[in-house]
Amino acid sequence: xxxxxxxxxxxxxxxxxxxxxxxxxxxxxxxxxxxxxxxxxxxxxxxxxxxxxxxxxxxxxxxxxxxxxxxxxxxxxxxxxxxxxxxxxxxxxxxxxxxxxxxxxxxxxxxxxxxxxxxxxxxxxxxxxxxxxxxxxxxxxxxxxxxxxxxxxxxxxxxxxxxxxxxxxxxxxxxxxxxxxxxxxxxxxxxx
Numbered sequence: 001x002x003x004x005x006x007x008x009x010x011x012x013x014x015x016x017x018x019x020x021x022x023x024x025x026x027x028x029x030x031x032x033x034x035x036x037x038x039x040x041x042x043x044x045x046x047x048x049x050x051x052x053x054x055x056x057x058x059x060x061x062x063x064x065x066x067x068x069x070x071x072x073x074x075x076x077x078x079x080x081x082x083x084x085x086x087x088x089x090x091x092x093x094x095x096x097x098x099x100x101x102x103x104x105x106x107x108x109x110x111x112x113x114x115x116x117x118x119x120x121x122x123x124x125x126x127x128x129x130x131x132x133x134x135x136x137x138x139x140x141x142x143x144x145x146x147x148x149x150x151x152x153x154x155x156x157x158x159x160x161x162x163x164x165x166x167x168x169x170x171x172x173x174x175x176x177x178x179x180x181x182x183x184x185x186x187x188x189x190x191x192x
Contacts, residue, residue, distance in 0.1 A: 008046040016057040020101030061099040079141035087184045
């Protein structure tokens, strides 16, 4: 990796938790220069603007989360076991996410909804990808006879994912893992 690529990656990795904690509007260029130790010119020499940095930081954060989930799921063969591990991942994720600051999807979605079209597009793509991944696990479980074929995999995936995201929000706001535990326990009982 050449120096400019390393510098760009360093900025992205350093910026990801800052954007995740402070949001797009709350993150200043001073925050980024302080955290990286780089000048404004060095930062903007690698990116078009602040939104470009934020989009790259979001993409990096999501890839880090996806890798963590994939690594956990790869330890199991059966689709139902993978679904259980997917749910269990969120018990850890609530207060110890791979990128500091909470759920990068939730945090970015709330802010980008009205103000940042490029970020909104990336969040939308990732939400769709995540829900489709869960639906595919459900379909695999149906094909292997682990789950009833009459279940609507896409509907089930949406309800699981929406419940988990809501539980992340409530758990973090209340500083209590119980909402996530209840959601995980409910879905573990449904996916037997």
